[in-house]
Amino acid sequence: MKIDYRDGLLFTSITLVHGGHRILIPDVVLDTGAVHSLISIDAVDEWFQRYEPDDQLIFMHGLGGSEAAVRRRVESVQFDTFSAQPFDMDFASLREHPGINGLIGLDILIPGQFVIDLKHFEVHARYRGIGERSQ
Template sequence: MKIEYREGLLFTEVAVLYNGTKKFIDNIVIDTGASHTLIAQDEVDDIGIVVGAEDEIITSYGIGGKEHAFSKRVEGIQVGDFIIKDIPLDFTSFRYHNINGLLGLDILIKGEFHIDLVNFRLHHV
């Protein structure tokens, strides 16, 4: 799958599957420094992903400080033609205007993805 290098970051697109709906989300940063994938809450409100009493609240720490998020089990996440089914994903408010999420190591490792920095492509085994 094609990735885009801009503003010093690698961007791609993912699809979140929830309650029978597939929502494509662009401007996702491929982040090998992130242990978990994180999606902007605003991007999934329209498909019914909102925090509930059964969701775990998590705090992550990174270079930008600490972030609070909630973890919700979704039907799947799709990266290119690779789908991981029945997986918990983290959702939070993003403060960065052009980033809708981070594709972290949890998904990159499960999909055995390879990042091709010559041709700017993301491949899975």
């Protein structure tokens, strides 16, 4: 899967399914320093017209301090060859970071056994052959 290097970050896309609705979310950053993946609540605003009974309020902690987020179980998450059903995804406001719709963290990168190829700007599952590139 191709990744786009811009502004010092690695961008790609991810697909989420919830309530029977599939959304492709572009401009998501590959972040090997994030334990949990995070999606901008604005990228899925139609899903947040109301809160769901199983939604959890959580606090994320990082170098920038602490931020509140909503952890919601979605029907599925799909990233390249990785798919998980159901999946607990964090949603928060990213308005302070225009152009970024989320982060793909280690909760997806590790179980998917992804390799980030910085020569060809691709991300792929480990089981692909060395030197085998996306079409």
